[in-house]
Amino acid sequence: MSSAAVLCGVGAYLPPRLVTNDDLALRMDTSDEWIRSRTGIGRRHFADPGTATSDLAVEAGARALKSAGRDGADAVVVATMTPDHPCPATAPTVASRLGLTGATAFDVSAVCSGFVYALATAAGLIATGVARSVLVIGAEVNSTVLNPDDRSTSVIFGDGAGAVLLRAGTDDEYGALGPFDLGSDGTGAEHIMIAAGGSRGRGSGAEPAPGDQYMAMHGQEVFRHAVLRMSASARHVLAQAGWGVPDLDRVVSHQANQRIINQLADDLGLPRDRAVGNIARVGNTGAASIPIALADACSRGELNEGDRVLLTAFGGGLTWGSTLLRWPRVDGV
Template sequence: MNQSGNGVAFIGSGSATPQVTLSNETLSQIVETSDEWIRTRTGIQRRRLVTPDRTMTDLAIAAAQSALDMANLAATELDLIILATSTADDLFGSASLIQAQIGASRAVAFDLTAACSGFVFGLVTASQFIRTGAYRNVLLIGADVLSRWVDWGDRSSCVLFGDGAGAVVMQATDESDRLLGFELRSDGSMNACLRLAYQGESRTLMDGVTITQGTYGPITMNGKEVYRFAVQRVPEVIEKALFRANMTSAQIDWLLLHQANQRILDAVAQRLNIDSAKVLSNLANYGNTSAASIPLALDEAVRSGKVKPGDAIAASGFGAGLTWGAAIFQWG
């Protein structure tokens, strides 16, 4: 798929999570639920929550610096920073603040919003800048703080989400292109299945001039429809990406899915005939961290030595929009 002679390499990863842990047992004191109910339906045992004195930007910066350290790259060498998030600290965007805080004075920075698909969409976007020769060093961050927007009285949704950040450093290479294939999809007709919508009230400024002012949220979700969508569409989009990479599922070393629900992870792996031992999952410890979930799981697998240089990874994000996508890449 590389047309320009500029290949894409993945040279560093990092992650960051808040210190506060909310277990299923503790959550059952807040809303009517139980550890067994949550674990059997989702696979989640605990999640991390940002405290009022911390922000999404704080997590993103920590993950970014960790990824830069692994890549042995100075922030001043970065050309581009992409922040995949749906929960920016500033509605105008948070990427530029991250750029300033880490000292990436040469880098252009922008936010990208595709909810739980954001990291995969960001990965594909970053690769295009590299392949055209526009930029050489790119920092891609996935970070979300969904605890701000959860209805903590809705047990069908509040049990799912946690806060976190993950990052990867992508670099142009003259060697073989490590991004082997991808496929991205959207279906706005299913938007109502998972939303964090604007909620406003009318305000009359003067006769003939009426506006709305308000805020967002909380998250609303049709869990059954989202589950049905994921187990059907995610295997399809991975197969499309594998086709573009001229590969089969048997050639994949690791399946790295958005960490939404363990039953989804299991169902997708089964449909693709991928052994459960090849499925990367840290869902039990962090819950659904939206755009952070894929890079967070990747970083843990890399640092533990599970994922090694040259390993082929099939990554897929899916969620609100509805959006979904897959990327086949080799680590390192």
């Protein structure tokens, strides 16, 4: 036995405002059939004006703590590409609002791979003794960076937050995370980008071009890279763990697009019904998608104690990552 980060709580929060495909069709050239056939999405949640990423993160974090039967954690790691502010990080605000003032708190930015990156970072905090417990939150208010007239992005993304609590334990316990695989390829950075707002644009001295404040995405390239990178990363952690693809009971991948989820299962040679998916009801929630899907699947009874589960993600950067665990006895909140 060796030390490990063990998942012991899970929770999620979705803002109450529902936006259906028919709602979007009222303001842009699209339809319910067009969106469903290309993405598998039927609706998503958007935060009301004035609601920030930290607001969603606090709700999800509190639910994960409740799920674990705990009232605190030594550290808070928030994965997001839509922080409350460029400076400071969002995590200290979240920690303070959860009553965890003094806890280690920082953000991780790896776009839709952010939650897996944050899990690996939290596992490192536990392994090095910096923390005995870490609250890991993925949270996004994607609606604030979407061009309302761009159907290539506005029909895909939604808002929400998901969280897990990790505690120090041993690698033979259900819930123990690992091994991990993380990777990146910056030559594909332009495939998912918000061009304005950073030092590259501000340092040029030029005014941002119209639309540069919104997310732009090259859908076909993202599809190709997402399946390729997640499949390779998944196989890498399976080989490290000595598991075969048939050993997997569930795959919880980043909820990017239903076609990507299906193609990943096909690529791995896994029955599609083993892939957990809630994208039809919540859309693509970025770094929040995996923990939201975990909480949803847990509450629906789709994850059973002892199940062998693969978590895998792909996002802007380009970035990707995977890890494994045996599902513990835990209730989603």
